[in-house]
Amino acid sequence: MENKIYDTPVLFIDRSRIRQNYLDLKKALPPFRIAYAIKSNSHPEIIDILKKEGSHFETASIAEIEKLLALGVKADEIVLSNPVKAPDAIRRALEHGVTIQSFDSVEELEKFKPHAGASAPLSHRVRPQLRIVVPNEGSMWPLSGKFGADEELWPAIFQYMKDHEIPLDGITFHPGSQCETISGWDSAMYLTWRCIEIAREYGLNPTTINIGGGFPVNLGRKIPTAAEIGKVVIRHLKEWERKGFKPQDLIVEPGRFISGSAGVLATKVVGVARREKTWAFLDCGVFTGMMETIDGITYPMLFSSKAEKETAMLCGPSCDSVDKMYEAQIPAAKPGDAILFLSAGAYTSVYASEFNGFLGPKMVFIDQIKDPADLFSLLA
């Protein structure tokens, strides 16, 4: 551990844990390219650690692609998995050489058209990946609705591809962020096979399979391990192989799984108001990183105080009524008490704004956090 002292809020990131999470997933899914979803935490140091391990990267925007290129990531190590993009974003990504691009509608295929035919140079020719809808019922944040084509839409999409000679390079799905049941992957793989079969009826031959993200982190409930999820996915791949289909490119896009468990968000109580409820005001809130709390996340917590516990509504420091997190049992709070939020490395710092003059957590990298409770000694 280091000897420096840090003001809160601060997001400690465990370098060894980033690396280990990557290796665990690689072990669970050996034939897959791992493309880290940088939206979960795009800090250059995380990208650098993963790059050294051989990771590839998943993006949604030109800014994310250009950030990676500037950090020395090669274009063919980047996938653009945003199914709906500005026409200009498609063109610029291809100019950079980022060819794997998702879509989920005929409307998006229209934008691909100029970049799909033989007239486009091979290095800049789009490799369209159809994002299909799969059940998201085990996920805390279902992604279906906004994204994905369901089975009814496949015929029109495939007909359009056939008519306009746009190849279907691959199929992709997302079981939803923080997917806590293994059945999510099982049914998604069945649906993917069905999609492959229907695509073939239109003369299309997808060879890339991208199983998205959704691998969960410990938020205090029972979750499947990467190994358990990998086993289900690999079982399907073997079945496909028996049927004569072996994908040429397999991709997985973990975000939270890599960066989530590696992060501990340290905050302090700035004030308490004991009214009908007890309100504990922290120096980090919804607008400074804890955005997912408004959508239901609750983090495992550690406390510096040994006081008797009480129920308190945790809220952020701003004057905004939305800046409320969740009710929890915490030691009777007083200003200066420290609270550590575990599994908070993903989807926290990246959401921070500077609303009301409160800044998001500074990020501090530590070689290894043996026991999160040791972090209390690093706080001012």
Added chain:
Amino acid sequence: MENKIYDTPVLFIDRSRIRQNYLDLKKALPPFRIAYAIKSNSHPEIIDILKKEGSHFETASIAEIEKLLALGVKADEIVLSNPVKAPDAIRRALEHGVTIQSFDSVEELEKFKPHAGASAPLSHRVRPQLRIVVPNEGSMWPLSGKFGADEELWPAIFQYMKDHEIPLDGITFHPGSQCETISGWDSAMYLTWRCIEIAREYGLNPTTINIGGGFPVNLGRKIPTAAEIGKVVIRHLKEWERKGFKPQDLIVEPGRFISGSAGVLATKVVGVARREKTWAFLDCGVFTGMMETIDGITYPMLFSSKAEKETAMLCGPSCDSVDKMYEAQIPAAKPGDAILFLSAGAYTSVYASEFNGFLGPKMVFIDQIKDPADLFSLLA
């Protein structure tokens, strides 16, 4: 109008409208100091326009205070209306000379104690303002719960102030953001009077009355004007005067009322997906400024397209499932169509993060926007 062309998203701010909103409120509430809530939009140019008109400013954090001081605002033109602050924030604000500070609990008074007595130099002596709970039923974003002491808590608070010789400088309330019924101010003023009477029973003599913000902007529904709200407030003040009470310092803290109606957020459609629903993907979403949509706001809109209207779910450009705004009737969308969101100058740009590599709107100031539809010609 200017001749430059701007990429979307862009937030156009009408300088003359900022000024006019200030003057309208001044006219509605002549004896009041107007303290603009910079959290609604803290762009230096807005602060500068208002400063030249004589406006004061409302803050919630040290960063906001120091921003204003750096822009040449004087400390006695700043109020710190965050009822729960870190002890260090209270001290630093007082060192700067920002003495008007809110509280709503005995716990916060404990932090005021070292700064309230005769031992503290007068220029750095806190002027405590009790934030009371008032009905927020006409407000789109009720603030009670997180903030404010209700009547049951006043005796304990006043007894503590009496015991520790902490003066009660003033009383403040907030009818809730975007308060659309005039009764909110009426009942708030009745409650304030009741609070004054009870305070006097403890030998406390509040002389500052701060009526907070909540003045609504046009979101397509009938709303009371500043003049109508002012009439109600002034009627109460006259009644109080008949009873022998004339506040020495009157403060009002508009945010949205000043900056909201002055802003037009221009976005473009980046893509459309026609599925069970039609999804219109814009280049500005929840994480790039349209945060209040997840809490129910819908903006009046103007469209560049004359196509037949259809129901579409408006969503932002990111891959996040939360990045969904609201369903609206819009002309059948295609990439490149422009949409203007009116009354969007407040609580938009200040919430923007850089999530997923998508940036919030650039802000562009225009002397006067005669007709918002003219703005279409300024878009790339």
